[in-house]
Amino acid sequence: MPPSVVDLHIHSTASDGLLTPSEVVRVALDRGLTTIALADHDTLGGVPEALAAASGTRLEVIPGVEINSEGSWGDLHFLGYGVDPDHPFLKQRLEAMREARLGRARQMVERLGELGLHLDWQEVEALAGGESVGRPHVARALYNRGYVGSIQEAFDRYIANDGPAYVPRLRLTPAEVLEAIRRAGGVAVLAHPAHSGATHMIPELVPLGLQGLEVYYPHHSPRQVQMLRAMCRRYGLLATGGSDFHAPGHEEGAPIGTVFVPLDCVAQLKQAAAGPLTTGR
Secondary structure, rough: OOOOOOEEEEOOOOOOOOEEEHHHHHHHHHHHOOOEEEEEEEEOOEEEEEEHHHHOOOOOOOOOEEEEEEEEEEEEEEEEEEEOOOOHHHHHHHHHHHHHHHHHHHHHHHHHOOOOOOOOOOHHHHHHOOOOOOOOHHHHHHHHOOOOOOOHHHHHHOOOOOOOOOOOOOOOHHHHHHHHHHHHHOOEOOOOOOOOOOOOHHHHHHHHHEEEEEEEOOOHHHHHHHHHHHHHHOOEEEEEEEEOOOOOOOOOOOOOOOOOOOOOHHHHHHHHHHOOOOOOO
């Protein structure tokens, strides 16, 4: 299989990634990529820096965002590509998500303190660095204080969905997330559906405005890739893919550019977009 030149799912320090948007661009260029999408959680705050860093190079940066929808239907992740970052409806939803993440993280820190695991809130904020504070930053603070032996242990013992310090997310329904992406001119894609166990939801999401599936993903087996490609054909959806890079060794993703994504995924994405993908509107 030839090396991939496309990675449509990368996180930065604008949310819970390790590299700044400029560093993401530098790594992508070093690895010979031609197209990437920055898709931070609940924010497009890193996109201007990434676009500036890629200006004058061969690298195309597609603005993206990842928005969660958690509830009785499970935990769904949606990717919005080419959204207008200044669209008021989307901005309001993302601001509400970020504020909820902040309050949620504070509550988790308080619950951990009640369990005898005392953390400094300023330390958690500093670990976040960007606009979005989340569970990975709380986990990192637990690890830095020596309360756990690894980030994964922090999740498993304390802040996983059934953990003693877990606090639920703000619950946007799938319809609300898809509406926000579509109204902002974006292309709405269901992230890592096989990995998330969300494939059974696809028939229900298509009438709500779902336009694509993240087919190519680090934790999708060849059989799952084939199954998802078949679902794309069946429901008229486009296929995307990416590394879901957060940091080296992060359990959820892979290094930038290491997941093969066919080049025609970019062409399909551009064809489905309401406007130019690389600049917003």
